[in-house]
Amino acid sequence: AAGVIQSPRHLIKEKRETATLKCYPIPRHDTVYWYQQGPGQDPQFLISFYEKMQSDKGSIPDRFSAQQFSDYHSELNMSSLELGDSALYFCASSSMSGGALSDTQYFGPGTRLTVL
Amino acid sequence: GENVEQHPSTLSVQEGDSAVIKCTYSDSASNYFPWYKQELGKRPQLIIDIRSNVGEKKDQRIAVTLNKTAKHFSLHITETQPEDSAVYFCAATPFGNEKLTFGTGTRLTIIP
Numbered sequence: 001a002a003g004v005i006q007s008p009r010h011l012i013k014e015k016r017e018t019a020t021l022k023c024y025p026i027p028r029h030d031t032v033y034w035y036q037q038g039p040g041q042d043p044q045f046l047i048s049f050y051e052k053m054q055s056d057k058g059s060i061p062d063r064f065s066a067q068q069f070s071d072y073h074s075e076l077n078m079s080s081l082e083l084g085d086s087a088l089y090f091c092a093s094s095s096m097s098g099g100a101l102s103d104t105q106y107f108g109p110g111t112r113l114t115v116l
Numbered sequence: 117g118e119n120v121e122q123h124p125s126t127l128s129v130q131e132g133d134s135a136v137i138k139c140t141y142s143d144s145a146s147n148y149f150p151w152y153k154q155e156l157g158k159r160p161q162l163i164i165d166i167r168s169n170v171g172e173k174k175d176q177r178i179a180v181t182l183n184k185t186a187k188h189f190s191l192h193i194t195e196t197q198p199e200d201s202a203v204y205f206c207a208a209t210p211f212g213n214e215k216l217t218f219g220t221g222t223r224l225t226i227i228p
Contacts, residue, residue, distance in 0.1 A: 042218035048214075050213070107159040
C-alpha cells in the first residue's frame with residue numbers, strides 16, 4: 001500500500017539559510033500534519049491542514065510557514081535557520097472523510113535536518 | 117491543553133516475558149489513544165489504538181486497556197521477542213484527525 005512520502009530525506013543547511021520540506025500524503029488522505037522530533041524527545045506538533053486550509057497550529061516558530069496545495073501535498077518552509085532547528089521532521093496524513101475509524105495518522109519516513 | 121505522562125522511561129525484560137507501559141492524560145475530552153513504535157531514526161509506526169467507547173483491545177501479542185474514569189491507558193506486550201526492542205510512544209487526542217499529544221516515550225529492551 002502507498003505510504004506517506006517525504007523529501008528530501010536528509011538536509012544539511014547553514015545557520016540563517018532557508019529550507020523547504022515536502023510531504024506527499026497517502027492517496028485520498030485529506031489531512032496533513034507536521035511534527036518535529038528532537039534527539040531523544042517525543043514528536044511535537046507544529047501545524048496541520050485539512051482540505052488546503054490550516055486546521056490547527058502548535059508550537060511552530062514564526063520563522064516557519066507551511067501550506068497544503070491543490071493536490072494535497074504540503075510544504076514546510078523554514079527561514080533564518082538556527083542550530084536548535086536540527087531535528088527529524090515528520091509528516092503524517094489521515095482522512096477525515098472516511099469517518100472516525102479511518103482517521104488514524106500515518107507517518108512518513110521523516111526529513112533529518114541538520115543546521116551547522 | 118492535553119498533557120500525557122508515560123512510565124517507565126526505560127524498561128528491560130527477558131525474552132518471553134511480558135512488558136507493560138502506562139500512560140495518563142489530563143484532558144477529559146480525549147477520545148482516541150494510539151500507540152506508536154519507533155526504531156532509531158525511523159518513523160513512528162502505529163501498533164495499536166483504542167477509542168473511548170472500548171475498554172480493551174487486543175491484537176495477537178499486543179493489548180491496550182483504557183480507564184476513562186482514571187484517565188489512564190496501558191500497553192501490554194506478551195511473549196516479548198528481540199524485535200520488540202524499540203521506543204514506544206503513547207498519544208492522546210480528542211479525535212484521530214486532530215493533533216496528537218505524545219507521551220515522553222519508553223525505551224524497551226528485550227534481553228535474549
